[in-house]
Amino acid sequence: MREAISIMAFGKASTAGEVEGAGSGSALSTRDLSLEVSGRRLIDKLTLSLPPTSITIVMGPNGAGKSQFLRLLHGLAVPTSGTVFCCGTPLSERHRARQAMVFQKPVLLRRSVAANIDYALAVNGRRSRRRRELLLEAIGFTDKASQPARLLSGGEQQRLALARALATEPDTLFLDEPTASLDPASAQTIEHIVRDVSAQGTKIVFVTHDIGQAKRLAGDVVFLHRGKLAEHSPAPRFFARPRSEAARAFLAGQIVI
Ligand SMILES: Nc1ncnc2c1ncn2[C@@H]1O[C@H](COP(=O)(O)OP(=O)(O)OP(=O)(O)O)[C@@H](O)[C@H]1O
Ligand SMILES: [Mg+2]
Numbered sequence: 464m465r466e467a468i469s470i471m472a473f474g475k476a477s478t479a480g481e482v483e484g485a486g487s488g489s490a491l492s493t494r495d496l497s498l499e500v501s502g503r504r505l506i507d508k509l510t511l512s513l514p515p516t517s518i519t520i521v522m523g524p525n526g527a528g529k530s531q532f533l534r535l536l537h538g539l540a541v542p543t544s545g546t547v548f549c550c551g552t553p554l555s556e557r558h559r560a561r562q563a564m565v566f567q568k569p570v571l572l573r574r575s576v577a578a579n580i581d582y583a584l585a586v587n588g589r590r591s592r593r594r595r596e597l598l599l600e601a602i603g604f605t606d607k608a609s610q611p612a613r614l615l616s617g618g619e620q621q622r623l624a625l626a627r628a629l630a631t632e633p634d635t636l637f638l639d640e641p642t643a644s645l646d647p648a649s650a651q652t653i654e655h656i657v658r659d660v661s662a663q664g665t666k667i668v669f670v671t672h673d674i675g676q677a678k679r680l681a682g683d684v685v686f687l688h689r690g691k692l693a694e695h696s697p698a699p700r701f702f703a704r705p706r707s708e709a710a711r712a713f714l715a716g717q718i719v720i
Pocket of ligand 2: 530567639
């Protein structure tokens with residue numbers, strides 16, 4: 464797996480940033496970011512700055528707006544008002560081309576597993592049999608190359624979606640509950656991959672409901688509640704002394720919808 468990740472040659476120095484003080488690399492920030500759909504405000508005036516590297520975990524109860532937040536950061540949804548910035552300038556197609564996202568419900572090509580990876584490698588001009596093999600190996604799919612992607616189980620589809628995202632060698636990788644359908648061993652494999660990719664300088668924004676996983680991975684935690692930013696804290700502080708009432712209730716296993 465180590466070799467598989469190293470072929471991606473991200474080549475970016477790892478400069479773990481602080482929550483405050485982001486501003487280089489693929490740093491993302493938002494100002495007064497809002498999204499309204501059918502008269503309902505799904506994201507409400509989010510202003511925050513994510514560290515340029517390290518892993519940002521996004522948490523919050525069902526319906527809090529986590530997936531919509533990721534869609535906005537990735538430019539898939541157009542804000543009703545406010546702005547997403549990447550490296551200090553408004554998010555552009557150039558930035559978007561350097562981002563990848565693994566969706567909560569993976570979207571795969573109706574082709575073989577190998578063809579799904581080949582397609583992503585080709586988009587990046589890096590198609591090669593060796594790279595495909597290493598990516599398949601990283602997700603434990605060496606024996607599934609010729610299988611139709613649509614016949615994979617839900618968890619297997621999530622793993623393939625991650626390999627495909629990695630094939631594009633993104634500066635920023637958005638992961639929306641990428642291990643939600645995975646068995647513990649597969650989830651652990653994904654966590655290893657995510658850590659490796661992060662250590663090589665890729666910014667990771669990772670949505671999870673799994674508090675143990677969040678503790679293992681997080682550099683900082685963004686906690687959303689009813690579309691609002693309840694809290695954005697360095698991970699040790701978030702888990703030891705959450706500042707917001709919503710985060711305290713969430714961590715205590717109480718419903719905060
Ligand atoms: N197209 C839409 N039109 C109207 N409301 C929407 C639309 N898409 C999402 N929503 C609503 O926006 C809210 C936030 O949705 P979102 O998918 O971002 O939640 P989430 O935090 O990712 O939840 P989960 O943990 O269940 O994945 C939800 O209440 C959802 O019903
Ligand atoms: Mg979601």
